[in-house]
Amino acid sequence: MxxxxxxxxxxxxxxxxxxxxxxxxxxxxxxxxxxxxxxxxxxxxxxxxxxxxxxxxxxxxxxxxxxxxxxxxxxxxxxxxxxxxxxxxxxxxxxxxxxxxxxxxxxxxxxxxxxxxxxxxxxxxxxxxxxxxxxxxxxxxxxxxxxxxxxxxxxxxxxxxxxxxxxxxxxxxxxxxxxxxxxxxxxxxxxxxxxxxxxxxxxxxxxxxxxxxxxxFYPGVEDAWRVALRAARGGVDFADAADALGRATADVHLDLARLFPHPEATPDQRATLVAAWHRRLRIALAEVPQLAPWADDIRHRYTAAEAAPWPRLQRVHGDYHLGQVLQVPGRGWVLLDFEGEPMRPMGERSAPDLALRDVAGMLRSFDYVEGSLTLARSQTTGLDADARGLDAQEDADDDRARAWAVSARTAFLAGYRAGSGASPEGALLDALELDKAVYEAIYEARHRPAWLPIPLAAVARLATR
Structure with missing residues (x-):
């Protein structure tokens, strides 16, 4: 042996x-x-x-x-x-x-x-x-x-x-x-x-x-990341698709709430979930020093979310983003890979959680579509000696990418609201999206440093708005 x-x-x-x-x-x-x-x-x-x-x-x-x-x-x-x-x-x-x-x-x-x-x-x-x-x-x-x-x-x-x-x-x-x-x-x-x-x-x-x-297995079917990225790159509106994705997400959450325990969040459970946000932030601050200017703002957002009204807890997808969804002809949006975030302990992944964690993950994914386009343009123009006069065009392209992401986010939230009957916006969703961006900062710093500006921009926007 x-x-x-x-x-x-x-x-x-x-x-x-x-x-x-x-x-x-x-x-x-x-x-x-x-x-x-x-x-x-x-x-x-x-x-x-x-x-x-x-x-x-x-x-x-x-x-x-x-x-x-x-x-x-x-x-x-x-x-x-x-x-x-x-x-x-x-x-x-x-x-x-x-x-x-x-x-x-x-x-x-x-x-x-x-x-x-x-x-x-x-x-x-x-x-x-x-x-x-x-x-x-x-x-x-x-x-x-x-x-x-x-x-x-x-x-x-x-x-x-x-x-x-x-x-x-x-x-x-x-x-x-x-x-x-x-x-x-x-x-x-x-x-x-x-x-x-x-x-x-x-x-x-x-x-x-x-x-x-x-x-x-669905042969020849694309995941939502490729579908959305192609749409954003071509300036194609994604609002209807994002609305349908929000409704499908709400349907799955309603089924999970019906099929598995759906408890009220006790003070101990709240404390445990909030402690996980702070634990992840400590890891991030140690590994990604660029986050330091927003550390106090992030903690303030977490405190506000802990004091806000919480919905019941339930089982969730746990690592929800555009790459985890397929667009299947005749079926619509189909969700995959319910394992949860690889960096979270298995006990946390299997415990009842906030359905808004999945909503926050998908919002971050729309931002990543925007960020990937902006990053690709900056890398291309950085190699182009004649690109110095294209600043105005770059700004216009960046504005269009931001507008695409805002439209997709808004439509997704509207679809989720229509499908679930609940309003997802508020301090709790903000905190969960911040926590996801902090997680992304750790991941990108470890594995794809060139992509680190994407979560850093989200942290700056979410922590200070």
């Missing part, structure tokens, strides 16, 4: 979904389950690993395919490395042996299918399955299966919320196909139980959680 762990250690730190901060993870096996395969020269395993380098520790799922010879796999995207015994290790989603085994577990009745890894994901790995012979299964839509990379105990909120909404007949989520759960030893005790069974099926395993989630 030493050879396998050594290769995984070097490979893991290079993955987009790697959540640690150390360049060299310290891995330990918490579970190891072998999956059935028809090829005697191939071994398919589901590994659950803990990285003990960061604090808190991070638990990962790594589906692993072992092939006796590397062959073409050595040039493939999922190639991990060649073990000392000559066995090639391949990341499961990129190998047909694992994808076939996975499909048989999450969708046993699915016809023979091709498998394609969806590119560009940050925190998970999704595989699109399409029937090899669509004519033989005309009623079978393609399936997308999300393999969770960072694991947490309990039912993943993405599965929990989408399954409940789908079962209730909501037109605003994809149809659920199936899921895969598993068990692993508690990392706090696994080191003391090195000789204990570590299979994902062990009945005495201490922790249980979600490994994968499959749902229907």
């Amino acid at each position: 030493h050879g396998t762990l050594a290769l995984l250690t070097a490979w893991l730190a290079r993955q987009r979904w790697f959540a640690g901060t150390a360049a060299c993870p310290r891995l330990r096996v918490l579970a190891d389950r072998e999956l059935a395969t028809d090829d005697p020269a191939v071994r398919v395993r589901l590994l659950v690993l803990v990285d003990e380098a960061p604090e808190p520790r991070v638990v990962y799922q790594v589906p692993l395919v072992e092939r006796a010879t590397a062959g073409d796999a050595a040039a493939g995207e999922g190639f991990i490395g060649l073990r000392e015994d000559g066995v090639a290790l391949i990341d499961g989603p990129h190998d047909p042996a694992f994808t076939a085994a996975l499909l048989s577990l999450v969708a046993p009745a699915a016809p023979p299918s091709t498998a394609e890894v969806l590119r560009g994901e940050q925190s998970n790995t999704s595989i699109i399955f399409r029937a090899v012979d669509p004519a033989a299964a005309p009623d079978r839509t393609p399936v997308i299966c999300k393999v969770f990379r960072v694991l947490h105990p309990g039912l993943n909120p993405d599965i929990e919320l989408q399954s409940a909404l789908s079962a209730a007949g909501s037109p605003h989520v994809p149809r659920v196909v199936g899921r895969l759960d598993g068990s692993w030893r508690d990392p706090d005790f696994a080191a003391e139980q090195a000789d204990a069974p570590n299979t994902l099926d062990a009945p005495d395993a201490a922790l249980h959680g979600s490994l994968a989630f499959a749902q229907e």
Whole structure:
């Protein structure tokens, strides 16, 4: 096993979904389950690993395919490395042996299918399955299966919320196909139980959680970010689409309030949520010093929101933006990815929250459309030696982008108000939008410094208006 762990250690730190901060993870096996395969020269395993380098520790799922010879796999995207015994290790989603085994577990009745890894994901790995012979299964839509990379105990909120909404007949989520759960030893005790069974099926395993989630896939459909960005770039009004998106959002919130607990916010719950805003602000001020001029104004906004009237709490999407919504012909807006913000602890993501958090997230997303256009223009003119005389044109373009975003925001809020019967505006929404902008400032400072002006401009506007 030493050879396998050594290769995984070097490979893991290079993955987009790697959540640690150390360049060299310290891995330990918490579970190891072998999956059935028809090829005697191939071994398919589901590994659950803990990285003990960061604090808190991070638990990962790594589906692993072992092939006796590397062959073409050595040039493939999922190639991990060649073990000392000559066995090639391949990341499961990129190998047909694992994808076939996975499909048989999450969708046993699915016809023979091709498998394609969806590119560009940050925190998970999704595989699109399409029937090899669509004519033989005309009623079978393609399936997308999300393999969770960072694991947490309990039912993943993405599965929990989408399954409940789908079962209730909501037109605003994809149809659920199936899921895969598993068990692993508690990392706090696994080191003391090195000789204990570590299979994902062990009945005495201490922790249980979600490994994968499959749902229907809409081929050729664009997410709302691309639709909105194209509209803004072409100067096309987005008000009607934003109004419909506000109504769809309200429909989903009403269903979630009906399907899950919908409690009044107690003083302790208010204090907990407000404390999370302040905790995030402290992190942001330490990492993004440009926020310092508005720190007192932000705290004042948080205090005003804590004293304002609060609606009942409920389950929410938690990481709502234009990239989480699809425009599906005949269905309208369809919401995806109910996992919540990756930076928030799983307990916070699954707890009843303010539905206005989702509203604030979508408002920030409209601002990002504006900001991305402005940023693209500034980068282009910054490289153009003859652009010095274009200041007036740039100002006009920026004004049009701002007007587009204001129109979209206004229409979205109007649609949400019409769909929910509640007015979303006020001190509470302002605070939640500020909290989201503070979160964005942390993210951009860490990962995309060139984009940092977008959340900074929002903080300046929201904190002082």
